[in-house]
Amino acid sequence: MLMVGLSGxxxxxxxxxxxxxxxxxxxxxxxxxxxxHALPRLxxxxxxxxxxxxxxxxxxxxxxxSGFNLHQDNHLVKAxxxxxxxxxxxxxxxxxxxxxxxGYPGSQSEDILPQEEVNLPNLAQDPNGTRYAVIPxxxxxxxxxxxxxxxxxxxxxxxxxxxxxxxxxxxxxxxxMTYIRQGGDFRPGERAKREPVDVYT
Numbered sequence: 725m726l727m728v729g730l731s732g733x734x735x736x737x738x739x740x741x742x743x744x745x746x747x748x749x750x751x752x753x754x755x756x757x758x759x760x761h762a763l764p765r766l767x768x769x770x771x772x773x774x775x776x777x778x779x780x781x782x783x784x785x786x787x788x789x790s791g792f793n794l795h796q797d798n799h800l801v802k803a804x805x806x807x808x809x810x811x812x813x814x815x816x817x818x819x820x821x822x823x824x825x826x827g828y829p830g831s832q833s834e835d836i837l838p839q840e841e842v843n844l845p846n847l848a849q850d851p852n853g854t855r856y857a858v859i860p861x862x863x864x865x866x867x868x869x870x871x872x873x874x875x876x877x878x879x880x881x882x883x884x885x886x887x888x889x890x891x892x893x894x895x896x897x898x899x900x901m902t903y904i905r906q907g908g909d910f911r912p913g914e915r916a917k918r919e920p921v922d923v924y925t
Contacts (some may be wrong), residue, residue, distance in 0.1 A: 764809055764923040767903040770809045770878050775903040776912065776920035778808075785823045789866070790885040794858035796824075796913030797902070798881035799836055801912060806906030808881040814871040815897040823890035825877065828864040832880035860884050 730744070738744040765774045778801070785791070797810045817826045839856040860866075864884070869877060879885060890896050903921065906911055912918045 730763040731755045734791045763901060767809055771807050771903055771905045776905045776906050777923045778918050778920060779916065780900045781900040782899060783898045785890045787796040787890055787893045789823060789890045791823045791889050794860060794884055796836055796882050796884055797857050801844050801908040801910050803881060803904050804908045805882060807908045809903055810879045811901045812877040813899040814873055814875050815899060816873045818871045818896055820868050820888065822894060822896040825869040825885055825887050826866050827869050827883060828860045831860060831864050831884040834881045834882055856882055857884060857910055
């Protein structure tokens with residue numbers, strides 16, 4: 725059941741005790757994804773070996789949001805090309821109108837391409853998401869990647885992708901989890917402070 729707010733007693737407990745436990749907040753399917761090692765097992769196949777978790781991000785795509793410009797995830801991480809993958813999990817059905825991802829099939833064969841400063845209008849989005857963009861080579865054709873709730877999109881570290889604007893009145897939410905082949909080099913980042921995480925224990 726969708727929770728629309730904390731009860732008066734929960735809010736009171738938060739301010740009285742400094743915390744509150746909200747039970748059954750996540751649906752069972754979400755808990756299963758996060759607990760049963762399915763993602764590490766599948767990431768093994770695309771990363772070429774046992775993996776470590778590297779970063780997790782929850783994306784809120786608000787109504788009217790502008791989406792992210794085209795980019796390659798390995799631009800900043802600088803991990804081994806074929807040993808780093810991103811997994812984008814749809815928290816609800818994602819349509820083109822809601823700002824579905826757009827990708828360029830085959831573009832993972834490219835090296836890391838230069839980014840150009842474009843500074844497109846930013847509407848309720850991470851400023852870095854609209855400041856720079858990769859310009860895909862003309863030989864690639866874009867594809868809108870609509871997804872059903874609970875579907876997981878596994879993306880190669882050099883795959884060119886972005887997301888469109890959310891022109892609906894609904895939020896487009898997604899969980900992004902990244903994995904790296906164990907022992908591989910990567911850039912921690914000045915702010916991200918990435919560290920490998922054991923996902924098998």
